[in-house]
Amino acid sequence: MKRVFFNAIFISIVVFAACKKKQPPQNTEVPVNLYKVKAKPVLYYDQYPSTTAALSQVTLLPQVQGAVTGIFFTEGSQVKKGQKLYEIDKRIYQDSYDAAVANRKVTEGTLLQAQQDADRYEYLNKYNAVAKQLYDHAVITLENAKSQVQSANQAVKTARTNLNYAEVYAPFDGTIGLSQVKLGNVVTPGTTVLNTISTNDPMAVDFVVNEKQLPKFERLQQAKHQPTDSLFTILLADNSLYPINGKISVIDRAVNSQTGAITVRLVFPNPKGMLRVGMSCVVRVHNQEAGPQIVVPGKAVVEQMGEYFVYTAQDSLMNNPKAGADSAKNKIKRLVALQKKVQVGETIGANMIIKSGINNGDRVIVDGVQLLHDGSKITTANKVGPSAGGKGSR
Known part of the structure; x- marks a missing residue:
């Protein structure tokens, strides 16, 4: 028991001595x-997500109904303005045109006869040699014949237009896409999509900026001489730099009231066709801040x-x-x-x-x-x- 008592006293002394040691000051730094x-x-660039777009693009829709009887281009190729692209079965439209021309000839003959009768009755009427009623009927018949000729002329124009619509031509130089119809398909006016043609040189690149940046881009648009090389460049989807610089072309007419953003359009030459419509890219705008x-x-x-x-x-x-x-x-x-x-x-x-x-x-x-x-x-x-x-x- 004494041994245990002395051990307890020893431990208490050691603990008390440890507590009495001065603690090092805590470092608060x-x-x-x-x-x-x-x-x-x-040197840096402001970067904006962007999308390529055609300066001119048109969706080809048929204006007459019928089966496709001819396709005269290679898909994905370059086409020239006025080049024939599609032909829709034109037999019924050719027949309608021929009938309209024939009917016009009939109305022209009727007009000639009515004109002769009116001239004759007018002469006799001067000498009171014919009943007034016959003279009036002759004048009315002449006017009706003239109206029939005008109607026949309009019918010929309509038939000619429908016949011309049976052949679809390229409205401008550009690239034509994949045909949406095949030979034999029946197309409906204004509904069936035949194809799409878009221009590709130059190519537009559209991006969106905040309205706070609008004055900056308006100044760049109005500047006649750009002081900085490579003011507008684009990075393609593979992060490669497009080798030709662009220039600002159009700023949209209005700011989106909900987002406070506005679209800016750049134009880039595209002689080798590297840029295609709808590509995602990044516009880089060279910083203009001096000093x-x-x-x-x-x-x-x-x-x-x-x-x-x-x-x-x-x-x-x-x-x-x-x-x-x-x-x-x-x-x-x-x-x-x-x-x-x-x-x-x-x-x-x-x-x-x-x-x-x-x-x-x-x-x-x-x-x-x-x-x-x-x-x-x-x-x-x-x-x-x-x-x-x-x-x-x-």
């Missing part, structure tokens, strides 16, 4: 890495509720806890984090352009920002900074 801001010229710009690592920028902030390092004098109250060294220099609201610009790889909020020479915190708040004490004395592979710098 957040280790960070800094980046000194220096404005420099920046150096402030660029910081993107990881230094913090987004909060749609606003953007960075932390900068600022020297601050603080009380020295190791010095006495009357000591001349009661103040020491320490770094603190200062939160600043910034306006961000284009993202360039891992970096981001800052348009306002910080200045040349500011020291921006790039690592450790997730542990900071406005006024946090920071240090760059750490051997390996958080999220960094090397020694912090001040």
